[in-house]
Amino acid sequence: MSKNHNDSSDKPSNPSRRSFMKGFGVTSLGAVAAGQGLIGSLEACAPATGSKTLGPGIVPVTLRVNGKNVRVNIEPSATLAEVLHEQIGLTGTKTGCDRGACGACTVLLDGKAVCSCMTLAVDTVDQKIETIEGVGDDKRLHPIQQAFIESDAMQCGFCTPGMVLSCKALLDANPNPSDSDIRKAVSGNLCRCGTYPKIFQAMKQVAQLK
Ligand code: FES
Ligand code: FES
Incomplete structure (x- = not known):
C-alpha cells in the first residue's frame, strides 16, 4: 500500500473529481475482483494521495525518477503512468487496464509497489520513483x-x-x-x-x- 493511503492527515482538502472517481473505481473493482477470486489483494493498486493541492491548469513539478530529478509541466489530473510514458519517455512501465486491476503499471514509490495508473503524478513530488528502467539494463541485469x-x-x-x-x-x-x-x-x-x-x-x- 502506498505510504499515504491510510494517513488521513495527508489527504488533500479538495480532492479532484478524477482522484475521487479513481478512488471509487479501485474500491468497486477490488470488491468485484475479490468476489471472483481474480486478485488476492489490491493493496498495491491503492491510489496514492499527496499533501499538496496543485492546479488547476498545468503546473511545473520536479519528479525524482530512477535517481534523477526530472522537470515536467503536467496537468494535475495526469497519472504517473501517463507522465512516465508521454513526457519522460520511460515506456517500460506498461498500461493494461488503466484502472487498478492488472498491476502491469506497477512502479515503486519510496520502495513500495503502487499502480502508476492510479497515482496522480503531482502526488509523487518528493517521493522516490523507481521504474523498470532503474532496476537494471542490458549490461547489468538485476x-x-x-x-x-x-x-x-x-x-x-x-x-x-x-x-x-x-x-x-x-x-x-x-x-x-x-x-x-x-x-x-x-x-x-x-x-x-x-x-x-x-x-x-x-x-x-x-x-x-x-
Ligand atoms: S493496474 Fe492495470 S494498468 Fe494500472
Ligand atoms: S502476461 Fe504474458 S508473460 Fe505475463
Whole structure:
C-alpha cells in the first residue's frame, strides 16, 4: 500500500473529481475482483494521495525518477503512468487496464509497489520513483531479472516489468520471503500467460542467493 493511503492527515482538502472517481473505481473493482477470486489483494493498486493541492491548469513539478530529478509541466489530473510514458519517455512501465486491476503499471514509490495508473503524478513530488528502467539494463541485469530469464518466467512479457518491481519491493523489505509472502506480493499483478509457477521459482532462486 502506498505510504499515504491510510494517513488521513495527508489527504488533500479538495480532492479532484478524477482522484475521487479513481478512488471509487479501485474500491468497486477490488470488491468485484475479490468476489471472483481474480486478485488476492489490491493493496498495491491503492491510489496514492499527496499533501499538496496543485492546479488547476498545468503546473511545473520536479519528479525524482530512477535517481534523477526530472522537470515536467503536467496537468494535475495526469497519472504517473501517463507522465512516465508521454513526457519522460520511460515506456517500460506498461498500461493494461488503466484502472487498478492488472498491476502491469506497477512502479515503486519510496520502495513500495503502487499502480502508476492510479497515482496522480503531482502526488509523487518528493517521493522516490523507481521504474523498470532503474532496476537494471542490458549490461547489468538485476538478480531478479536474471532469475526471471533463467526460470523462463515470462512469455509475452507484458506483465513482466510490473512483476519484477513487485518482487523487488518484497525482496528489498524481506530478503527471505515465504511462499505465501511471494504469492501475496504478486497477487495484484495479473499474468494472462500464466507464468506464476515460474515466477515463484525465480523468486525462490533469488531469495536463496541473499
Ligand atoms: S493496474 Fe494500472 S494498468 Fe492495470
Ligand atoms: S508473460 Fe504474458 S502476461 Fe505475463
